[in-house]
Amino acid sequence: MTAPLSAxxxxxxxxxxxxxxxxxxxxxxxEVSPSAAIKLMQRLRETGSAAPARIGGYRRPLLAGHDAxxxxxxxxxxxxxLAEIQTELTGRGIxxxxxxxxxxTLRRLGLRHKKSR
Structure with a gap:
């Protein structure tokens, strides 16, 4: 992904x-693309600011809320x-x-899941 134009x-x-x-x-x-200049002006008209939009963000883990x-x-x-855990979760509709x-998710929770031999 490219970086936004400098301020x-x-x-x-x-x-x-x-x-x-x-x-x-x-x-x-x-020496920028025409679309960059056009989009910059559209952004300026819509938001009143030429600042770039925020890039990225936080995505909540898929299994958040199922810690217990x-x-x-x-x-x-x-x-x-792991496959058995996945099957169990799928069986419960998760x-x-x-x-x-x-x-x-197990690592984030500090849980071990090693198979015993």
Whole structure:
């Protein structure tokens, strides 16, 4: 993913366009894509600010809220495998995702899930 245009470049683009230059002319002058200049002006009209939108964000874990159930499953059967946990969750109507989702949730909770030999 590319980085947003710098605040200085954004200000210069806006000043050039507000001074009468077209968005495409300003984009050519400042060596950015025409769509970047056009979208910058759209953003300025819609929000009143030329600042970039926030990139990324927090995504809640898929199995958040099922901590007690996972603790119960691992305590009830010490040698339970990730696949068995996933099957158990799916059987209870919980979208478990992939095995790595189950593993990362168990790790976040500090639970061990090693198979006993």
């Amino acid at each position: 200085d470049l954004r200000r210069r683009l806006v000043r050039a366009i507000e001074a009468g230059s077209s968005a495409r002319e300003a984009a050519r002058r400042f 159930l996972l603790r119960e499953l691992t305590a009830a059967k010490p040698g339970i495998t 979208q478990a995702g992939s095995l790595s989702t189950v593993w990362s």
